Amino acid sequence: MSISPARKTFLGGLTAALVLGLGATALALPQSAPAAERATAAADTMPVAIEDFSYPDAAKIQQERGIILKRGDGHISLTPATALNQCVDPSNIAIEARKPTTSVVYCFKATAKSGYLTLELPDAFNIWTQDHPVQATLTAEGKETVVNAPADDLTSVGESGDTGLRSTLVEIRVTG
Incomplete structure (x- = not known):
């Protein structure tokens, strides 16, 4: 059984549309914050521990x-x-x-x-x-x-x- 040229074109176009649709969906997903915003958020939530060897209390x-x-x-x-x-x-x-x-x-x-x-x-x-x-x-x-x-x-x-x-x-x- 052979596939007609019209059917090949249709399936090729359908595949291309599916790939483009999935690609567009992936790009539309929420992106993480820029690096500067992530650094600010991390600094606000978790202090940096620097050991100065001071005696506690x-x-x-x-x-x-x-x-x-x-x-x-x-x-x-x-x-x-x-x-x-x-x-x-x-x-x-x-x-x-x-x-x-x-x-x-x-x-x-x-x-x-x-x-x-x-x-x-x-x-x-x-x-x-x-x-x-x-x-x-x-x-x-x-x-x-x-x-x-x-x-x-x-x-x-x-x-x-x-x-x-x-x-x-x-x-x-x-x-x-």
Whole structure:
């Protein structure tokens, strides 16, 4: 059975009309917003997270506990413990500081073999380490001193250490 030339022309025209109709329909569908509008919409709905390594809730901690926590890599954090007998976990580091009428213990938890935390803790005088050795940086009378506190030991710093000067602890660095 053979197809007549008129029928071929008709089927060809019908196919062309169908393709053009589908193409026009696809072009008429709603298009997404231009790139500039998408960027504006994204900026309005989702803020960009930029890590600046600032310590979370530092102002609240300063008001409640009297210590300024500045920034770190997240591997050293202040715990709620306020006494040596509460700071007994093997990953903890206890730091004693003098206050006007008593001494205070600040307990930090190290969650990795390396990490750092910058802070301001006036009148620090002892560092108690357990599993992690610590490198502590202190300032006194405008001079900076670095003290290496071995693991599982008590290290005297500041006025009870080698300098004999009231010192501010400005950095804790876990070194192993």
